[in-house]
Amino acid sequence: MIEFKAVNKTYDDGHQVLKNLNLKINEGEITVLIGPSGCGKTTTMKLINRLIAPSSGEINIHHENIAAIDPIKLRRKIGYVIQNIGLFPHMTIAQNIGVVPRLLKWDKERINARVDELLTLVGLDPHIYRNRYPSELSGGQQQRVGVVRALAANPDLILMDEPFSALDPISREQLQDELVRLQQEIKTSIVFVTHDMDEAIKIADTIVIMKDGEIVQSGAPEHILRHPANDFVKSFIGAKRMQALQMQMEPIVDDVMVENPATTYPSRGLAYAVKLMEKRKVDSLLVVDKNNKLLGSVSIYQVLDQYKDETKLVADVMKPIQYAVSSGTTLTAALNMMNEHQLSNVPVIKGKHEFVGLITKGSMVSYMTDLYAVDAVGGESHAVH
Amino acid sequence: MKLETNGVLALLQYMSENATTLLGLTLEHIIMVLLGLALALLVGVPLGVLSAKHERLASVILSAANILQVIPSLALLALLMMFLGLGFKTIVVGLFCYSLLPIIRNTYVGLKEIDPHINEAGKGLGMSNWQLLVKVQLPLSLPFLMAGFRIAAVIAIGVATLAPLIGGDGLGREIYAGLNMRNSLKIYAGAIPAALLAIIADVALGKLQSKLKNKHNKPQPEQKQLPLTEQDKAMTA
Ligand SMILES: Nc1ncnc2c1ncn2[C@@H]1O[C@H](COP(=O)(O)OP(=O)(O)OP(=O)(O)O)[C@@H](O)[C@H]1O
Numbered sequence: 213m214i215e216f217k218a219v220n221k222t223y224d225d226g227h228q229v230l231k232n233l234n235l236k237i238n239e240g241e242i243t244v245l246i247g248p249s250g251c252g253k254t255t256t257m258k259l260i261n262r263l264i265a266p267s268s269g270e271i272n273i274h275h276e277n278i279a280a281i282d283p284i285k286l287r288r289k290i291g292y293v294i295q296n297i298g299l300f301p302h303m304t305i306a307q308n309i310g311v312v313p314r315l316l317k318w319d320k321e322r323i324n325a326r327v328d329e330l331l332t333l334v335g336l337d338p339h340i341y342r343n344r345y346p347s348e349l350s351g352g353q354q355q356r357v358g359v360v361r362a363l364a365a366n367p368d369l370i371l372m373d374e375p376f377s378a379l380d381p382i383s384r385e386q387l388q389d390e391l392v393r394l395q396q397e398i399k400t401s402i403v404f405v406t407h408d409m410d411e412a413i414k415i416a417d418t419i420v421i422m423k424d425g426e427i428v429q430s431g432a433p434e435h436i437l438r439h440p441a442n443d444f445v446k447s448f449i450g451a452k453r454m455q456a457l458q459m460q461m462e463p464i465v466d467d468v469m470v471e472n473p474a475t476t477y478p479s480r481g482l483a484y485a486v487k488l489m490e491k492r493k494v495d496s497l498l499v500v501d502k503n504n505k506l507l508g509s510v511s512i513y514q515v516l517d518q519y520k521d522e523t524k525l526v527a528d529v530m531k532p533i534q535y536a537v538s539s540g541t542t543l544t545a546a547l548n549m550m551n552e553h554q555l556s557n558v559p560v561i562k563g564k565h566e567f568v569g570l571i572t573k574g575s576m577v578s579y580m581t582d583l584y585a586v587d588a589v590g591g592e593s594h595a596v597h
Numbered sequence: 598m599k600l601e602t603n604g605v606l607a608l609l610q611y612m613s614e615n616a617t618t619l620l621g622l623t624l625e626h627i628i629m630v631l632l633g634l635a636l637a638l639l640v641g642v643p644l645g646v647l648s649a650k651h652e653r654l655a656s657v658i659l660s661a662a663n664i665l666q667v668i669p670s671l672a673l674l675a676l677l678m679m680f681l682g683l684g685f686k687t688i689v690v691g692l693f694c695y696s697l698l699p700i701i702r703n704t705y706v707g708l709k710e711i712d713p714h715i716n717e718a719g720k721g722l723g724m725s726n727w728q729l730l731v732k733v734q735l736p737l738s739l740p741f742l743m744a745g746f747r748i749a750a751v752i753a754i755g756v757a758t759l760a761p762l763i764g765g766d767g768l769g770r771e772i773y774a775g776l777n778m779r780n781s782l783k784i785y786a787g788a789i790p791a792a793l794l795a796i797i798a799d800v801a802l803g804k805l806q807s808k809l810k811n812k813h814n815k816p817q818p819e820q821k822q823l824p825l826t827e828q829d830k831a832m833t834a
């Protein structure tokens with residue numbers, strides 16, 4: 213619904229804060245902008261409600277360039293929680309929450325009812341807090357009021373700039389849950405800025421990681437955790453979380469494959485092939501060259517078929533490989549392939565043809581035995597498909 | 598001791614005998630001051646707002662008001678008299694000129710003192726500039742404006758005693774009459790109410806000011822009164 217097209221922002225002092233930003237923010241999702249201090253998160257957010265104008269590029273909401281929308285009308289439709297709470301000190305809590313409804317000329321009763329509803333929503337008893345002034349609230353309570361003030365007029369887009377930063381961890385978790393629940397209920401689009409990766413992972417549908425005014429990576433939390441684009445993202449995710457994740461991750465073919473299956477060079481004779489098969493107790497061999505490039509495979513049947521001809525080499529009887537999986541493929545994908553094509557094994561390659569290992573039914577059995585042995589000790593369940 | 602007691606008694610007697618005249622003069626004094634202040638608010642607040650919104654204008658407006666303020670009061674009144682003639686109108690304009698600076702300056706400072714995040718919140722929530730000014734900025738700068746008003750009031754009450762020199766009335770009439778006739782009773786009868794007026798205005802407006810300030814602040818140690826600047830003091834002298 214929101215689209216940034218080649219947006220640049222250079223402040224008057226010549227400091228380029230956003231560099232060619234291209235970003236799509238999906239409707240009805242929570243999109244979290246995260247990155248180190250000063251990377252341009254707040255700037256990005258303020259571009260959306262036109263508190264800041266881009267130096268170049270355009271921003272569209274529902275395919276409409278916002279530069280053409282009256283900023284005041286635009287802002288009344290967009291809820292905004294500013295980074296520093298920004299409650300009006302001369303207004304009571306009720307008046308603060310009712311600001312936008314009053315601007316929109318709701319009638320008094322409707323505003324009062326809405327105020328009470330919202331206060332209750334964030335665990336502040338309306339009877340106690342309605343008529344207090346912001347200075348009579350704790351920082352955390354003020355922040356809650358700041359959040360619900362943005363929700364007051366049921367906007368279909370809400371911008372939240374570090375809305376929970378002043379809260380203790382418990383209320384913070386509570387409000388995060390509350391936000392996710394609320395968002396699922398009312399299907400608002402939320403753009404949420406945070407410094408806190410845990411918070412991002414918890415609430416985001418899409419995480420946008422920024423650094424020095426550029427987007428480093430964006431995607432679902434799951435995707436970013438599994439496939440961090442670079443070391444910066446990794447460091448941002450944090451080593452601990454990466455490890456924890458690895459534990460829960462779906463196994464990939466590299467975990468399961470036999471790393472030194474029986475291989476032969478194409479220049480070998482058929483007698484050698486038979487001997488090798490006998491020794492390794494296998495019914496086929498993979499054919500590789502000296503650079504470990506996978507050339508094909510030979511089965512015991514092909515060898516025996518031509519065995520009488522002493523001039524024949526492995527190269528003459530081998531068949532090209534039809535199916536292989538890349539290193540890093542999930543085990544599920546490999547299994548599906550084997551089922552679909554009735555394969556008893558499938559080689560794993562790296563890059564274009566470098567042979568690294570072989571998935572066989574036997575290798576899977578032994579992998580799973582290992583896994584369950586670990587389980588019995590660790591008591592944790594691992595997802596195996 | 599006895600003489601002093603006699604003096605006070607004589608003064609009280611004089612004042613009660615001439616109560617109607619004195620009350621009339623006091624009332625006139627108050628009216629002049631209020632008119633001058635009202636004009637100053639009417640003109641000063643918008644100029645203060647303008648200054649706060651446009652830094653370039655601010656230096657022009659504030660220096661102009663400053664110049665007005667540093668002209669000695671008698672000289673200013675004399676100058677005004679040349680243009681406006683003698684009378685009530687002239688003294689009101691004079692009082693207006695003297696009240697202008699504290700009001701412009703305090704409106705300006707009050708608006709500048711507002712936490713920029715508050716302004717941003719107002720804008721971000723969709724207030725127009727006018728709504729932001731009326732609903733947020735002016736209410737928040739009210740304690741400052743009140744302080745300016747208080748200074749202006751005290752100055753104006755003082756300057757208004759010069760009114761008779763340019764054909765006005767007020768408590769100054771009694772003082773000048775006393776001076777001319779070398780009648781100290783008359784001088785006291787004019788000067789004491791004028792001083793009381795200034796003190797009452799100062800205290801009452803001071804109370805109002807701290808009430809405004811504390812309305813939305815946590816109870817906190819008594820706010821220090823904004824001290825009069827050297828210049829303000831010189832003016833009231
Ligand atoms: N009005 C301004 N004029 C000049 N530079 C600015 C202005 N506002 C922000 N900047 C600069 O732009 C950069 C990005 O600021 P921004 O507020 O977007 O960062 P942020 O990612 O929100 O940081 P934080 O996490 O600390 O809130 C910073 O280097 C900041 O100093």
Ligand SMILES: [Mg+2]
Pocket residue numbers: 253254255295373
């Ligand atoms: Mg920020």
